[in-house]
Amino acid sequence: MTRQMTGAEMVVQALIDQGVEHLFGYPGGAVLPIYDEIFQQDKLEHILVRHEQAAGHAAEGYARSTGKVGVALVTSGPGATNMVTPLTDALMDSIPMVCITGQVATHLIGSDAFQEADTVGITRPCTKHNWLVKDVNDLARILHEAFYVARSGRPGPVVVDIPKDVQFATGTYEGPARVAHKTYHPQTKGDDRAIRAAVEMIAKAKRPIFYTGGGVINSGPEATRLLREFVRETGFPITSTLMGLGAYPASDRQWLGMLGMHGTFEANNAMHDCDVMIAVGARFDDRITGRLDAFSPGSKKIHIDIDPSSINKNVRVDIGIIGDVGSVLGEMLTAWRAGKHAPEQAALKTWWGEIERWRGRRSLGYRQSGQTIMPQYAIEQLYKKTLGRDVYITTEVGQHQMWAAQYFGFEEPNRWMTSGGLGTMGYGLPAALGVQVAHRDALVVDIAGDASILMNMQELSTAIQHELPVKAFILNNQYMGMVRQWQQLLHGNRLSHSYTDALPDFVKLAEAYGAVGIRAEKVSDLDGAIDEMISVKRPVLFDCRVANLANCFPMIPSGKAHNEMLLSEDATDEAIATAIDEEGKALV
């Protein structure tokens, strides 16, 4: 289908043709023609945010919870520069997003015009790809390519920068079917020989472990289903990165909990002592590996990833399989069954015996006594109270994020939205808005910290305007808790600027926005307050006053290996002060 229309009409038409129903944005001079078209139709619902950064995070939350491409629309200059953080965030966490930015008219580009910024230059390193559209006749093709690139291979964010005169100009529109990409064709099917070799290696394993990541979630529900089948048929233990939570049910016996810096004792020790590691859609990030030269020293490693550059990047592996996780797992499972392979039961039994001993250390244990709410307890109660509901969790970044990952059990994929790679404070509230837009009747909770929530607090106004009943469950300890924890570890307990002296009254703040404020200060208040939060059908700020000085354990201190964890029971003031040696202090 080709027909004549203006560039602004093409934007709306291309979004509709790509199956987009919702977009997040903020108007401005250089996108007014597009907003004028949005005004004159009712197929696309536009969500008006209060800050462009939030449009990006909302699109991320929308994408992560649905598996679809998230869409954001912002103006030139400051609109585009405010998108840099969410674009980088989406790039790090492989979230598919199309961001459309307005640009000054083509004849003004380079003249330092009002609200001009070199958007494609600024966003080049923080997108998978970007385009500046100089001819309206290229616009439709580029928009369809943008969606293709964002969702194909390892997903990621793209930017289409459209000058205002191109939005006004008339040209030929073509539909998505006519577009075939010239260069970008990522490999999705794994190499047969490598798959067979991997299956042989798995069959001989005596101390195996599955280590899975966000790639499983990105690959889609089929990948999750196949992973679960494979794990159950082998009887192997499984752990996951922060980004991969929910691909395997947390209630299952084979689940060891999250691994890495704040992972469980059993997951990290199993990673360290395993003889065969099956890495599935995970990228050996530094939060996961700890000290590289002591990372799982005795194991053979199999790595399945759709991005060839992930293989052998940080850790050398024995078998690298480039392909879509779902496709490769399907073929591995077929080969496993066809070869009538079975795990080495006796060895596996011994291995599970070791794992159970590590599990017996109960590394997530904490002491809840008296009326002061421990943050871990607050998350556990939130989890218990929301069990069986259609619940989606987003987080900000810091201690609360790690506690959420540790104490909230995820049974299904796409239910957990967090800023993993970039660690963006202020992600959670706008991401929750995106999730709620996609799942109107679900319970969407942003587990937040008192510092992070303030970074995009203004989005409560968006929630009110668009009737998005998100809940911000704030673990309020009046500190930037993770910053303080690192100051205790690294800087002699000198708490430089990690205490917030003038926090707002979150209950009054909620009311000022037209939302509901709830406060829990004592253990005896907590359950009732959570019930109230769940039953309220409006946006809620929940001010959960928790123990101010609680820290996040277990922990692999910087520069240490998986088997050198610091457990909460051992974390005396002295142990904390000396946990990280001189070399480790330079690490992040």
Added chain:
Amino acid sequence: MQPGSVYAIKEGKDAVEQHTLSILVDNEPGVLARVIGLFSGRGYNIESLTVSETEHQKHRSRITIVTTGSAQVIDQIKAQLGRLVPVHRVIDLTVDGKAIERELMLIKVRGSGDHRSEALRLAEAFRARVIDATTESFVFELTGKTDKLDQFIVLMQPLGLVEVSRTGIAAIARGPEAT
């Protein structure tokens, strides 16, 4: 080890290799910036860089980059280049057999008397061409391998070297096949 990883193993363990990469790209705006940005952003080295459109009808360019790093870093560079959207193909000419590498240099030398005639004699020995001359200067054009060009510069220094412009290395695989 990888630059950028906070847990990098100490450097200097692996031998540093030099590789010549041939990168076929769509000649679209910004493609060179993407390639260069990848090198600077991830801390890789560029020893030499050449770029020009090579297939006008198809809007394709060939970028030739000479880079150095451990074997693992070189593999990572190729994988990172390969996933750039406008990149058709990355060919490691160093691995794929002996490639031919040439560089072109323009070099200006100023002098008189013995220096002037010595410069001209050496230019002949190196098969450099005189492409501009005044009564007190020459501009020579010289093509060859990098070390030959380097050597010519060394020889011209005492004879009145003024300035040099070099293209960087262009390379192509031997034999009848396209790479």
